[in-house]
Amino acid sequence: MPTALVTGVTGQDGAYLAQLLLQKGYRVVGMMRRSASSDVIGERLRWLGILDDVELAEGNLTDLSSLIRLMQTYQPDEVYNLAAQSFVAASWQQPLLTGNVTGQGAANLLEALRIVRPEARFYQASSSEMYGKIQEPRQSERTPFYPRSPYAVAKLYAHWMTVNYRESFGLHASSGILFNHESPLRGIEFVTRKVTDGAARIKLGLAHELSLGNLDAKRDWGHARDYVQAMWLMLQQPTPDDYVVATGRTTTIRDMVAMAFGHVGLDWQAHVRTSASLIRPAEVDVLLGDPAKAREKLGWTPATSLEDLIAEMVEADLARHRAKRAAG
Numbered sequence: 001m002p003t004a005l006v007t008g009v010t011g012q013d014g015a016y017l018a019q020l021l022l023q024k025g026y027r028v029v030g031m032m033r034r035s036a037s038s039d040v041i042g043e044r045l046r047w048l049g050i051l052d053d054v055e056l057a058e059g060n061l062t063d064l065s066s067l068i069r070l071m072q073t074y075q076p077d078e079v080y081n082l083a084a085q086s087f088v089a090a091s092w093q094q095p096l097l098t099g100n101v102t103g104q105g106a107a108n109l110l111e112a113l114r115i116v117r118p119e120a121r122f123y124q125a126s127s128s129e130m131y132g133k134i135q136e137p138r139q140s141e142r143t144p145f146y147p148r149s150p151y152a153v154a155k156l157y158a159h160w161m162t163v164n165y166r167e168s169f170g171l172h173a174s175s176g177i178l179f180n181h182e183s184p185l186r187g188i189e190f191v192t193r194k195v196t197d198g199a200a201r202i203k204l205g206l207a208h209e210l211s212l213g214n215l216d217a218k219r220d221w222g223h224a225r226d227y228v229q230a231m232w233l234m235l236q237q238p239t240p241d242d243y244v245v246a247t248g249r250t251t252t253i254r255d256m257v258a259m260a261f262g263h264v265g266l267d268w269q270a271h272v273r274t275s276a277s278l279i280r281p282a283e284v285d286v287l288l289g290d291p292a293k294a295r296e297k298l299g300w301t302p303a304t305s306l307e308d309l310i311a312e313m314v315e316a317d318l319a320r321h322r323a324k325r326a327a328g
């Protein structure tokens, strides 16, 4: 039974990846940071019904010794680095922490791997945010990067460290440049979930309006459940490489909002207002990925349309609020 070590296992992707790896017969060790609220940690794993199947082990990307200890204890065959301060907007409020966790943290993990477990295969969660100020209308593995936030700058460092450790030390280290992917397990601060939760609350009479920022930005959105498959496929290849993972379709925030509100029969314009406080200091205006390489080399294609994704998220939020209401 192969062993996988997943950092960020309590996050959206960590939960779906753990589920996929368990289905494939892996022993899954999930790294989580210590929290004073340990009773609520693992909610996403519980939602997927796999909390008891994942071995949770404490560690922190900023603490190299904890990473070395995890490598020594579990001797993983595959290491997936999903942990990060992942909210772009927060990265302007906490730029140094974002650099320490999202950037340096990945380097710490690569070091632990190189020192203790160089034969293990490594996945780095790179991001389409690295493209930032767009240089080409469709972004592929060959498109130049131009990061537009402290988060994206940190991700770029982690990305190049992954490439560098592959080239310097011959590690089987791959980087997935993933475009936005969402699900009912998406954090509530990200725009899709904020919108599906808002639409559900307004539909149920729990709220009247929703404040959003820039409605003109465009994103290439897919389903997290589909995207974790690509992560796993990358580590099954004989040689490590970098891959764009995207749907190849881009949609404005405005049209996504209309989709979510339309799903519950509401006119979004009657409920959504824009707030200057939610506009970012620098914006990534449009992202549109070209997943041709992932399709050709990994045989990966996205299975879920944006319409189905948004419908699934709205339904999950309706169900959550109804359950809360029923529980009093």
Ligand code: NDP
Residues within 6 Å of the ligand: 007, 008, 009, 010, 011, 012, 013, 014, 031, 032, 033, 035, 059, 060, 061, 062, 081, 082, 083, 084, 085, 086, 087, 101, 105, 125, 126, 127, 128, 177, 178, 179, 180, 181, 182, 187
């Ligand atoms: P989430 O924000 O849902 O999860 C982030 C995870 O990182 C959480 O488990 C969090 O733990 C953990 N974490 C944060 N800081 C530390 C730390 N110092 N040490 C250990 N763990 C820590 O992100 P997603 O699941 O959406 O994304 C997974 C990865 O993919 C991230 O690296 C993200 O930047 C990247 N990415 C995501 C995309 C997306 O669209 N979702 C697209 C491209 C890249 P806790 O629960 O304690 O907060």
Ligand code: GDR
Residues within 6 Å of the ligand: 086, 087, 088, 089, 126, 127, 128, 129, 178, 179, 180, 181, 189, 190, 191, 192, 194, 211, 212, 213, 214, 215, 217, 218, 219, 253, 278, 280, 283, 284
């Ligand atoms: P993003 O996702 O920054 O692309 O990063 P997010 O959902 O936060 O923003 C997407 C776009 O929506 C606009 N927007 C708003 N965003 C939020 N969060 N809240 C709002 O009220 C709002 N109104 C408009 C934003 O300005 C932006 O243009 C996500 C994260 O998962 C990263 O970790 C990951 O690397 C990238 O996707 C790919």
